[in-house]
Amino acid sequence: MHIQEFKTLRGLFTYSIDKYKNNKAFAYVGGDIYTYSQFGEKTEFIANLLSTAGIASGDKVAIFSQNMPNWPAAYFAATAFGKVAVPILPDFSEFEVKNVIEHSEAKALVVSKRLLYKVPETLLQTFNIVIEADSLNIIFQKKDISPAEIKFASEEELASIIYTSGTTGTSKGVMLSHRNLCTHLYAAFKLRPTFEWDVWLSVLPLSHTLESSLSMMLPIMGGASVNFMEKAPTPSMLLKALAEVRPTTMLIVPMIIEKIYRSSVLAKFNASKVTRYLYSTVIGRKALNLIAGKKLMKTFGGRLRFFGIGGAKLDGVVEQFLMEAKFPYAIGYGLTETSPLLAGAVGKMVKWQSTGPAVHGVTLRIDNPNPETGEGEVVAKGPNVMMGYYKNPEATEQAFTKDGFFRTKDLGIIDENGWLFIRGRLSNMILGSSGENIYPEEIETIINGHPMVAESIVTQYKGKLVALVHFNPEKIKALQEAKEEALNAYYEKKEQFMHSFETKKDLLKQTYEEKKEEAIHVYEEKKDEVVKAFNEKIEQLKKEVSEYVNSRVNKFSKISVVEDKPEQFEKTATQKIKRYLYTAKK
Template structure:
């Protein structure tokens, strides 16, 4: 019981505000900064609003918007009140947002102006009030005038009476529902993942043991806060440590990210592989491909100072102040990872999913094993279900405090997601080595059977294709019994080399060279039969995984 309270999100948030009262809490990059004291006063206003609207503990409250001070404070206000927060990804279409609000039966909806303009009250009839998450001012209130008058009075108060000693937040624990997180997976179906307080608490406990952050340390938040990866480790944990969280309010292009790293010098960095791979292509690969550098990299003695120069340059690029760079959300390209390992860059790769809020496996950069996703974290167990007797590959399943209660209003899907003895099915294929390091092969639903029953993992072939010149990204699928590779050309590189448009002859050359080089490295049963150029980037989920179902029909 004492341990559960110690890691309760409400308790940790309360303690952090009390201990860091005058420190900066949130900053919108090149914009407004709010202190922990200001966060406390705005949380008090949110609590008063929810109470006036008749929201009780366990009621659902929805929240949509881009990462911002207002979003962060609203999330904190909902969860410390004891309501169930329903964070909605800002990239969702209006129809999907309304579906989530209705499906979760949210009583109050916090949103920004642009979303309010796109949503009608009749499309979400159960919502009692629509409130601007940036200003706290209601857009629309159902009910009699007394509620409207009370909300107006709440808005006018300064809340100066809120002090460090007056804080009394709700300390949710155990299996009590804290959050319903609607996924945007690669299947196209959005499911409401029920995350209990124990899962959020377990993530805080894990991070406290491996990420040594201190009050005042700076952090950049650019992963979507409605997604569990960024929410857990760029937001909740960092707030609980008294960090200064900077919200990158622009689209996180490699150029913008590098500018932010230089200006903010973050202490911890979370990235998805796509961003790492773009930074590698744009800033490293061109240098590596120079003839003289290639030669030096192959010389046993001379290569060490060259590798050290790369390590220093990349560390500077990332702000030169970080403990480590944690990469997760999808598979990292093996070529990129090998380079990072060779130069001694402080990176690691973890494995997680929304259904585990999200962390499952991790190893620090100093102990991380090449191509692995680390070992099971505190409060979690991982094993391989029905492993192949020759390869050891099977479905990755897990048990522990981080695991979801199931899917909201979907008992059939919940039952199908657990083994009879209670292990959660990840849907990912992989194997464990003798030390317990997890190696991921791909998604079980993506696996393709070869002509003689061989297992073909399209993600591994895509990694080879993506290493080819002029290839930005690719997707491998099976059509009429043959493997087809859809390839998006790297237009930025073509433009940089003075090629203004792709001629038919150049298209044929790209196709022929890609096919030849990739097939040289593949066994006969997994060779690509055809390469087709695709004219635009593939549509992706918030964690930058390709929505494969759109292209594999």
């Protein structure tokens, strides 16, 4: 199969709008549709607005918008016309947005109506031009600006600066060249070819390199169509979109499929004694998983052929379900700094808990391997590896080995066939009291397998392992409702009693106050008993979780303390927990 190669994103743009001009390109689910020809027209329209406003070759164009058909048009209006795209994650705070814009020195902004409130009025006045992403109307434009000549970029020139939203809390501007993105596109297409009849449903933010590279550039290369959701992908909205679009392709992060498995699949298997028993046997589990897989396939529209999972490590139990369900999942591994794919596995290439072999053009190596386990830091070299961090030469230097390999800061091993297995983040690894390497991600996977747990973090405090646990809100809700019901009944009874007591006040006379206080004390004790019963149940759950995980890990990885976290953990764009917000306190 011949694979088209591109030197620059302009080459990709002109090739696609010509070859696939009548194909459906981008659309809202159930809404407006752009053909590739119309996509080209919208892109050129924005490019002309930018040039008229004096945005010259190499100038930065910030894109701050949720996914929509005009997002790719804004991106290619910059990258295919000599400018530099600076995508900003929609969930960035006003402070983070301001920092990205100022650090990148963006001269133009394409912003959606929904996110405009996060850009201060004073900051808007600093741009040459501000364009509303929804309508492409001009919100603000400086006067007396001379138009800039359009000059197309070469393959070695900067195409995009992507500011990471990492789990460590430090956001750096990753510089990706046209060569980085185009060679990555070739490798991705080689791993997973795209055809004109493919239909994407995009649910991850395009401002993240995972989605922009694999759910925007890849379908453009094959003339496929991409559908965006106007509203947030809540379970109900997602189900409607899946039924309408019936996608052949989707990209998701592990947390989404893990939630589907635990809340829908596993919950149903545990609903009756019969299925619970069957699921505890190997033969029964495989049979039930296969049945569930067929139902899941139907839920996703019935014609899914590629269900890409990346952005974080997939839970082993959930992956076992996907394998036994014969669900068409694929695994990818990479980072923003590598455009992003470094390794990937599709179809029969997939191995349990492996991210697959290195993709075309990439060399992977394990540095400083443990002589006993073979585990060490994964380092990579290839044409898709970033130019460096924008205006941060020190961080750039630290990101590479002396012989030019990029340091992923991930720990892993490579088997004899070249398949990569990720163990965890180097920065997350905990050193045990006897020098053992403890990977919190592996313990968290086990904790999250408990039916009452939604998510967790394992950290170290004073030499002991502590599990911060967010219990399943739906299941905790039942306990809370029982507590509230008991308290409401208590207050109602107390009110009735006090009313009755007041009516007998004259009869009781001298003993009134004494008996009133005695009665109130009895009722207060009952209220305290209700609250105490709820707290005891939470404590019992914490004990159960501790016993559950400690019976499944080695002696070095046993949890000493389980702490309840009532609120969900704060997450990055790819739904990874921002660990630094919680581990720093320990």
